[in-house]
Amino acid sequence: MSKPPAAPYFARHVFFCCNQRDDDSRESCENHGATELRDYCKKRVKKLGLAGTGKVRVNMAGCLDRCEQGPVAVVYPEGVWYRYANKADIDEIVDQHLVNGTPVTRLLI
Secondary structure, three states, rough: OOOOOOOOOOOEEEEOOOOOOOOOOOOOOOHOOOOHHHHHHHHHHOOOEEEEEOOEEEEEEEEOHHHHHHHEEEEEEEEEEEEEHHHHHHHHHHHHHHHOOOOOOOHHH
């Protein structure tokens, strides 16, 4: 008899591309402040009590291969991709998607 599937360790996982290329062959998300905005998102998620097991995890990722559209982030398990530009965009993603479960249409890629 097999065990039932375990609940996911995190309800949502947000990956921010923070890639910085060594050459100018392609755009890099880090050229647009990706790490700073990922840090802002992580702090905001913690402040709202959304972080932790069974809740939300915000992570830095290497290249997600969409840097020309960047900076980019992706939210799993939904697989929703965002392009963001500033803290207001991050606030909207946190408030609308991570808190209320509704993707932010205007930021989708």
